[in-house]
Amino acid sequence: MDKIKVENLSCFYGGQCVLESLDINVVKNEILTIIGPANSGKTTFLRTLNRMSDLNTSYSRKGTVYLDDENIFNMNMEKLRKRVGMLFAMPIPLPMTIYENIVYAPKRLGLVSKKNEMDAVVEQALKDASLWDEVKDRLNSSGMKLSGGQQQRLCIARILAINPEVILFDEPCSGLDPISTAKVEESMIELKEKYTIVLVTNNVKQASRVGDRTAFFLMGKLVEIDKTGTMFVSPKQKQTEDYITGRFG
């Protein structure tokens, strides 16, 4: 079943086309990874899915994106972002305590109000992001004092606390060491039980490790999309083969 369906989507920055007539779908509870060199339009695509790209005034687009058959461009932006969470390339904990970081959005969105509800949300979210054991004794220290990998998992927990349906990962491991990367990848695989995941990465090996399906973007166009196993063994396009074997990018 399709969770997200993209029809004929084109995106522009200041009139320049960065993504051209894209048709793609994301199946419920899968991890779709998107690979491609810099400037291939993959991050623009991701930021269109929760309309973060609307913040940029020079951005414009054509086409439609459906989330459960509902056109996201007609939806209330806050409601859309509550359903489609996003993890950025750099971990961005807000300048507050670990506890406050997690209850911040649920409180603002009116999902929780009582102290015991908040405690429960914090514990569950941190457990799901496999961070609970590391921070349970210092929930009231600043989120900015954690290590890079812990910060990124805190950001995952922060998204889980608002209970989204889709989570977008924008090169979430680009600044992390291999051990932290492994931990983040581990939680991604656990998360797909409950959530639908779109992962943008420039790390081809990461795509092969976690992706159910992989899409290859090049110069604003979707070149190929297939089951990850199939694509990495026998890519149909020459460009895909060149990219995943490391001949460019």
Added chain:
Amino acid sequence: MFKLNPKLSQKISYSILFCATILAIIPVAVIIFIIIKNGASAITWEFLTSMPKNGMRGGGILPAIIGTLSIVMCAIAVTLPIGVCAAIYLNEYAKDNLLTRIIKLAIVNLAGVPSVVYGLFGLGIFVMFLKLGVSIIAGALTLAIMELPVIITTARGALNSVPYSFREASLSLGVSRWQTIRHVVLPNALPGILTGAILSIARISGETAPIMFTAAAFYVPHLPTSAFDQVMALPYHLYIISTQIPGMPKNIIFGTALVLLMMVLSMSLIAIIARIYFRKRRKW
């Protein structure tokens, strides 16, 4: 032409630069020193809390102190909320188009318009056109408009110092724009806004030209009872007693200058120290 050894030339140049620095700060230090030395003897409890006597040649300066405080407090009460809101609007909401850029430019440049021009404006608009008369309220509004560009500029600086990524993170969680500003941006910009506000209070406390024709009076025998009263004000009082009254005892003039100077400097010092403290504590 002979050439100096580079090491020696560096030594000489450093000494010259050092002397220039001393030259830059000594005069004002000397001014402050002169005022403290000559004015300290005049400062008594009675001087601060009583009315002037004998055509201002005796007694205290209470009405001038009260007058300045009331004008300045009214001014900041008007200008701070409007200025901060305008800064939020320009920084967080306004679309980045030509009009916005022109407005931002105009505001930055208005901060450099001479205070006496604001005095003229206040006289024309508040005293005459709106018929507020020469009063606390007219003077306060004049100072408020004068300080508005400064408040907007410092508040925008404080808002800008909060990383854009914090806003993005908050918005990406489905939190609305205002909630993001209220709970993420403003708490982190507040120290900067407040220190800016204190510096503004200090600055307008010492301004003479804008209140000369809009609020200040030569002599008022009673304390102000309403916002529509004329008042005495410290800076204007200092101007009057040092230029217009023959045979004025020197120590009263210096005492008045000292009170004004201490008021302004202590507030500025508080703001500067607060800023250093907040910078050290900043979390990012």
Added chain:
Amino acid sequence: MKRKIIDTIIEKIIFFCGILAIVFVTLIFGFLLKEGFAFFKEYGVISFIAGKLWYPTSDPAQFGILSMIVGSLLVTAGACVIAVPIGIMAALYISEIAPKGVRDVLKSFIELMAAVPSVVIGFVGMVTLVPLVRTIFDLPTGLTAFSGSIMLAFMAMPTIVTISEDAIRSVPWSYKEGALALGATKWQTIRRIVLKAAMPGIIAAVMLGIGRVVGETMAVMMITGNAAHIPSSIFEPVRTMTATIAAEMGETVRGGMHYRALFAIGLVLFIITFIVNFIADLFLGKSKK
């Protein structure tokens, strides 16, 4: 739901304040323009700007402000000659040579200097500098453009030092490293590389300093003697545009010709400072790139 409504109301208030601030800004300019133009229409721009005589109360009244423009320029130029070299050198010392602790103290002190009210500076100048100038140069009066320039130089100093210092410090470290690696001494690096790279910011600092001096009112009114004639040397009393407004506004008939002439001076001042600040802004923008 209630929260949504409150949010919307607050946003509306913010929009309103933003627009209010913009209205005020246009109001000031519009108001001065209106009053100034009413005067120009009656008296003529040329005879106002280039007229040598200022007899606002005689009959027929004369409203030539050339002597005041010259007065303002003379005092400003004098202040710049003193404040610009000293200010830039001090900025170089503070940003490049002083140890960090000293630098922080100096910067805070200079910021404090900026807060000293001009009426206080004027008063101290009156009782100390003015008699001194009179005796040293053996003049009939110490209330001269020269005395005014000295006091105004002190007032422009904080602006020039602070903004130049920012510009000098924002010169990328890699520039200096390059020169130092080639064997230049630190001073050679500062003189040839740092100063050149920071030049746009320093020019902006000087412009802002000039803006402050041109607009300065109380200190000049108390020190420069206020004689409305074109001076032949810097040791004569002069009268500036700002001082004229401040000294005469209290005595004019509201709405009369003299009153409007003062507004016209205000308009000239407004335009001069706006241009000066605008140039500073351009250079600041350049130095940020």
